[in-house]
Amino acid sequence: MAGRRSRAVTISDVASLAGVSIATVSKALNGKDNVRADTRQRVLEAAEQLSFRPNALAKNLLTGQSRTVGLLTSDSAGRFGIPVLLGAENAFGAGEMAVMLCDARGDVIREQHHVRMLLSRRVDGLIVVGESTNPRPSISRDLPVPVVYAYGPSDDADDVSFVPDDVGGAMLAVRHLLATGRRRIAHVTGPTDYKAAIDRAEGVRRGLAEAGLEQAGETLFGAWSQRWGRQAAEMLLMAQPDLDAVFCGSDQIAAGFMETARERGRRLPADIAVIGYDNWEVLSAETRPLLTSVDPNLERLGHTAAQHLFAAIDGKVAPGIHTMPCRLVIRDSTAPPGPS
Amino acid sequence: MAGRRSRAVTISDVASLAGVSIATVSKALNGKDNVRADTRQRVLEAAEQLSFRPNALAKNLLTGQSRTVGLLTSDSAGRFGIPVLLGAENAFGAGEMAVMLCDARGDVIREQHHVRMLLSRRVDGLIVVGESTNPRPSISRDLPVPVVYAYGPSDDADDVSFVPDDVGGAMLAVRHLLATGRRRIAHVTGPTDYKAAIDRAEGVRRGLAEAGLEQAGETLFGAWSQRWGRQAAEMLLMAQPDLDAVFCGSDQIAAGFMETARERGRRLPADIAVIGYDNWEVLSAETRPLLTSVDPNLERLGHTAAQHLFAAIDGKVAPGIHTMPCRLVIRDSTAPPGPS
DNA sequence: AAATAGAACTAAAAGGTTTTCGGAAACGTA
DNA sequence: TACGTTTCCGAAAACCTTTTAGTTCTATTT
Numbered sequence: 001m002a003g004r005r006s007r008a009v010t011i012s013d014v015a016s017l018a019g020v021s022i023a024t025v026s027k028a029l030n031g032k033d034n035v036r037a038d039t040r041q042r043v044l045e046a047a048e049q050l051s052f053r054p055n056a057l058a059k060n061l062l063t064g065q066s067r068t069v070g071l072l073t074s075d076s077a078g079r080f081g082i083p084v085l086l087g088a089e090n091a092f093g094a095g096e097m098a099v100m101l102c103d104a105r106g107d108v109i110r111e112q113h114h115v116r117m118l119l120s121r122r123v124d125g126l127i128v129v130g131e132s133t134n135p136r137p138s139i140s141r142d143l144p145v146p147v148v149y150a151y152g153p154s155d156d157a158d159d160v161s162f163v164p165d166d167v168g169g170a171m172l173a174v175r176h177l178l179a180t181g182r183r184r185i186a187h188v189t190g191p192t193d194y195k196a197a198i199d200r201a202e203g204v205r206r207g208l209a210e211a212g213l214e215q216a217g218e219t220l221f222g223a224w225s226q227r228w229g230r231q232a233a234e235m236l237l238m239a240q241p242d243l244d245a246v247f248c249g250s251d252q253i254a255a256g257f258m259e260t261a262r263e264r265g266r267r268l269p270a271d272i273a274v275i276g277y278d279n280w281e282v283l284s285a286e287t288r289p290l291l292t293s294v295d296p297n298l299e300r301l302g303h304t305a306a307q308h309l310f311a312a313i314d315g316k317v318a319p320g321i322h323t324m325p326c327r328l329v330i331r332d333s334t335a336p337p338g339p340s
Numbered sequence: 341m342a343g344r345r346s347r348a349v350t351i352s353d354v355a356s357l358a359g360v361s362i363a364t365v366s367k368a369l370n371g372k373d374n375v376r377a378d379t380r381q382r383v384l385e386a387a388e389q390l391s392f393r394p395n396a397l398a399k400n401l402l403t404g405q406s407r408t409v410g411l412l413t414s415d416s417a418g419r420f421g422i423p424v425l426l427g428a429e430n431a432f433g434a435g436e437m438a439v440m441l442c443d444a445r446g447d448v449i450r451e452q453h454h455v456r457m458l459l460s461r462r463v464d465g466l467i468v469v470g471e472s473t474n475p476r477p478s479i480s481r482d483l484p485v486p487v488v489y490a491y492g493p494s495d496d497a498d499d500v501s502f503v504p505d506d507v508g509g510a511m512l513a514v515r516h517l518l519a520t521g522r523r524r525i526a527h528v529t530g531p532t533d534y535k536a537a538i539d540r541a542e543g544v545r546r547g548l549a550e551a552g553l554e555q556a557g558e559t560l561f562g563a564w565s566q567r568w569g570r571q572a573a574e575m576l577l578m579a580q581p582d583l584d585a586v587f588c589g590s591d592q593i594a595a596g597f598m599e600t601a602r603e604r605g606r607r608l609p610a611d612i613a614v615i616g617y618d619n620w621e622v623l624s625a626e627t628r629p630l631l632t633s634v635d636p637n638l639e640r641l642g643h644t645a646a647q648h649l650f651a652a653i654d655g656k657v658a659p660g661i662h663t664m665p666c667r668l669v670i671r672d673s674t675a676p677p678g679p680s
Numbered sequence: 681a682a683a684t685a686g687a688a689c690t691a692a693a694a695g696g697t698t699t700t701c702g703g704a705a706a707c708g709t710a
Numbered sequence: 711t712a713c714g715t716t717t718c719c720g721a722a723a724a725c726c727t728t729t730t731a732g733t734t735c736t737a738t739t740t
Contacts, residue, residue, distance in 0.1 A: 008404070008462075008484065010726060021690045026728060034688055051482070053460040057401040058726035062695050064348070066397060068440075078422040089443055096457060100408075101441040103429055117436060120393040122348075142391075144348065226626040252626070259599070282622065286566040286592070350696060361720045366698055374718055398696035402725050 009050045018046035029054070060122070068098045069309060070118035072139075074106045074152075075131040080298060084129050084150050087302025091310070106131065115139060125309045127302075128154075133163055133196045146312035150305040151298070153321045160312065161321045162305045164296035166196050169326030170203025171210075173247045173275045173294050176328055178207070180336045182245035182273050184216040188232040188257060189249025190224040197221060200249050200277065216240050224249070229256020237264050243272060244337070251276035251283040251293055258287055258333070273334040289332035296326050349390045358386035369394070400462070408438045409649060410458035412479075414446045414492075415471040420638060424469050424490050427642025431650070446471065455479060465649045467642075468494075473503055473536045486652035490645040491638070493661045500652065501661045502645045504636035506536050509666030510543025511550075513587045513615045513634050516668055518547070520676045522585035522613050524556040528572040528597060529589025530564040537561060540589050540617065556580050564589070569596020577604050583612055584677070591616035591623040591633055598627055598673070613674040629672035636666050 015022040020039060028035045028043035035043075046052075060066045071088065073081035081103075089099055100118060104111035118126065125145050130136050130152010138156035140147045146160075153161030177185055187204045190197040201219040208215050217240055222228035229248060233256065236243060248254035254276030258268055266272050268289055276284055279295035301324045308318065355362040360379060368375045368383035375383075386392075400406045411428065413421035421443075429439055440458060444451035458466065465485050470476050470492010478496035480487045486500075493501030517525055527544045530537040541559040548555050557580055562568035569588060573596065576583060588594035594616030598608055606612050608629055616624055619635035641664045648658065 008726095011728095012726085022727080023690055023692095023729080024688085027689090030728085032729095036688060039688080053456065055401070055726050056461040057397055057406065058695090059728070061395070061397040061401055061697090061726080062728055064695075071441075078418045082418040082422065085441065086443060089441075098440050098442075098457060098461065100438050101411075101425070101429075102438075103426060116393065117438060121396040121438065252622075256626075282592075286596075348696095351698095352696080362697080363699080363720055363722095364718085367719090370698085372699095376718060379718080395696050398725085399698070400725095401696085401727090402698055404725075 008055070009052050011052070011054065013050055014043065014046045014052050017050065018043045064122070065124055066122045067096060068100055068121065068123045069125045069127060069306075070100045070102060070114070070123045071127045071129065072102050072104060072111065072114060072118075073129040073131075074104050074111075075129070080131065080151050081129045083298035084127070084302030084305065087299040087304075088127060088306035088309075090299070091303045091306035111139070115143070119144070124313050127305055127309060128152075132194055133166060133199070134194065146309060146317065148305045148309045148312065150301060157321075158319050160308060160317060160319055162301050162308070163321060163323055164298070164301060165323040165325050166199035166296075167203040167206065168323070169277065169294040169296060169328075170200040170247065171207040172326060172328045173277075173292075174204055174207025175210075176292070176330065176334060177245045177247065177273055177275065178211050178213075180273065180334055183213065184240070184243050185213075185245045185247060186216040186236055186240060186243055187219045187247050187249070188229065188236070188253055189219060189221060190228075190253070192221045194224075197249055204247060216243055222253075224252055226252045226256035226259075229253035229258075230260040231256075233257045233260035233264070237261065237266070245273040245275075245334075247275045249277050251278050251280045251291060254291055254293070254333075255283050255287050258291070262288070269333050269335045270337050275328075275334060279329050284329070284331065287333070289335070292331045292334040293329050294326050295329050297324060300324065348395070349392050351392070351394065353390055354383065354386045354392050357390065358383045404462070405464050406462045407436060408440055408461065408463050409465045409467060409646075410440045410442060410454070410463045411467045411469065412442050412444060412451065412454060412458075413469040413471075414444050414451075415469070420471065420491050421469045423638035424467070424642030424645065427639040427644075428467060428646035428649075430639075431643045431646035451479070455483075459484070464653050467645055467649060468492075472534055473506060473539070474534065486649060486657065488645045488649045488652065490641060497661075498659050500648060500657060500659055502641050502648070503661060503663055504638070504641060505663040505665050506539035506636075507543040507546065508663070509617065509634040509636060509668075510540040510587065511547040512666060512668045513617075513632075514544055514547025515550075516632070516670065516674060517585045517587065517613055517615065518551050518553075520613065520674055523553065524580065524583050525553075525585040525587060526556040526576055526580060526583055527559045527587050527589070528569065528576070528593055529559060529561060530568075530593070532561045534564075537589055544587060556583055562593075564592055566592045566596035566599075569593035569598075570600040571596075573597045573600035573604070577601065577606070585613040585615075585674075587615045589617050591618050591620045591631060594631055594633070594673075595623050595627050598631070602628070609673050609675045610677050613677075615668075615674060619669050624669070624671065627673070629675070632671045632674040633669050634666050635669050637664060640664065 011022050011025050015025045025043050028040040071085055075081050102114040126147040128149045135155040136152045138154040138159050140159050149161040153163050189200055220232050248257055254274050258274055276291045276293040279293040284291040284293045351362045351365050355365045365383050368380040415421050442454040466487040468489045475495040476492045478494040478499050480499050489501040493503050529540055560572050588597055594614050598614055616631045616633040619633040624631040624633045
């Protein structure tokens with residue numbers, strides 16, 4: 001066990017041991033000029049011997065920058081926050097930046113509390129991760145540091161937001177279905193109070209319009225759950241017996257749909273092709289057949305958000321809502337009907 | 341947008357505005373004695389007016405404590421790390437503690453890098469979250485701060501580790517199956533190189549031994565996936581036609597098992613009861629019937645780990661591996677066979 | 681040998697806060 | 711008035727590092 005509360009070793013300790021001034025130690029350790037090679041060597045050895053680590057607190061106090069950003073999330077489950085965090089950490093990684101993670105659990109009070117705490121620690125910037133793609137109240141007003149919104153955009157057009165291109169993602173899916181010969185395409189998605197559901201439905205409309213086709217029935221709005229997928233399958237298979245493809249608004253819906261479709265004797269993907277959304281490997285890599293899915297590229301989104309936060313810290317701001325392209329991960333559930 | 345690089349307001353600004361010394365401001369703001377009520381009021385108003393936030397960097401430099409802990413995780417997906425993080429954040433929350441999250445992605449070099457970075461920032465302690473319950477190399481040697489291991493224990497018995505009680509969790513499951521009248525119980529679980537799989541199998545053995553019963557066939561070790569659950573179901577239903585319960589080592593395995601069992605015409609839970617492990621709501625709340633599952637209580641584990649880290653920071657260490665009890669979440673998949 | 685240029689090094693200040701200690705004011709008592 | 715006691719306030723030190731401006735050393739040139 002650790003915990004010896006022995007006073008931490010400081011730059012002066014290194015200086016005494018090496019027999020030089022602290023200024024020289026600082027320069028030697030930071031690779032600055034005007035230090036003789038053998039002196040630098042002596043300092044390095046002394047530092048090594050004492051296992052000296054410069055106190056970042058002191059350095060940061062001096063420079064006024066903490067080399068830290070706050071990541072404020074609301075989705076405790078981490079479904080969307082985590083990939084963004086990973087991307088951000090990746091972008092910062094090499095640069096010795098640290099991420100302080102705070103989960104507000106959808107509570108405004110807690111969020112304000114966290115913001116205050118982060119500000120008093122002098123974070124250099126903030127990334128706010130929404131729990132959905134619905135716009136959320138801005139917190140940037142009167143904050144002394146730049147803020148970047150990821151996944152859920154700010155409702156203030158002057159803020160910088162990065163969101164996945166749900167319309168484009170849905171179009172990718174539809175185009176792929178059309179390219180593999182499907183023509184009677186239905187769409188099952190989540191609740192109407194999710195912008196993601198509305199956007200994806202719009203993408204379907206546009207994708208089909210491009211090809212001069214009609215959607216097979218109205219978009220079915222429900223929930224993001226597997227259960228709704230099963231329920232929608234019952235309805236669709238009954239109402240539209242000649243359906244040859246379904247684009248689902250989430251992998252969960254798709255998993256549910258496929259389960260019921262199989263039970264009802266439809267061959268997948270021969271009779272009906274299925275595409276999901278989110279490319280949540282837990283599901284998409286476990287369905288039968290393996291599920292083709294739209295991947296919103298969240299890790300890249302986080303990466304980009306972090307890079308832009310960097311730029312904003314340096315004063316280069318690019319306000320507005322930036323939509324980030326999705327990509328389609330093609331698996332077995334959309335193989336062409338084929339002769340097999 | 342924010343980003344005005346106006347010099348941050350300091351305690352001196354407040355002092356000037358209130359017409360007192362900075363010492364008085366400090367005392368007034370921190371609720372110390374020896375400051376007259378009206379003076380304190382004046383200071384508070386001045387601070388409010390300038391929206392002054394004390395610079396935590398300066399305070400921490402002085403006290404030598406950063407009121408920050410590092411959370412080092414290896415499971416990028418966050419499957420286990422996140423609940424632990426939430427629990428830890430909860431435990432710290434009120435106390436103005438902050439969490440710096442670092443993901444090492446299973447890379448030793450990256451881990452060391454992160455540890456160095458955290459130490460130079462003078463974190464008060466470290467929580468290390470393993471990616472499995474297998475013991476992992478200790479990092480506590482020669483670290484100047486206390487370390488607590490969560491989920492994956494340290495291989496050094498002098499360290500403090502908190503792990504879920506997998507043996508006990510499995511016993512809970514078996515006892516529940518026995519209590520609902522099941523007698524021919526099989527066990528399907530993950531790969532043998534996971535301690536979790538071994539432990540749960542051991543729990544099954546003990547649970548059945550308590551009741552003087554034999555396990556229905558050998559434990560089937562495979563993978564943690566749904567696919568393996570389906571495969572195991574094929575084998576089990578063939579080899580042991582009179583099976584009346586299956587305890588699965590993960591919810592994914594259970595979901596796969598149930599899917600195939602249904603396809604093979606078994607009525608669930610009438611013919612066969614099923615229990616999963618992890619209580620991963622994404623799955624357990626979506627299976628048909630809803631899945632009874634052992635919940636390893638990870639959030640509580642994280643909470644406890646954080647509390648003990650606190651204690652360790654204050655010098656109270658309790659070395660050893662502490663196993664934390666699981667709880668059984670009973671849903672429909674284990675309803676008694678009943679007359680219905 | 682002296683002068684000079686350049687390299688190598690150091691003293692000191694700065695950054696914002698808390699805390700200690702000494703001093704001043706206010707008040708009561710003799 | 712003189713003195714003691716509280717009560718309140720402020721000056722200054724401490725935390726640890728980086729940077730600036732200045733000082734000392736070394737080597738080269740005259």
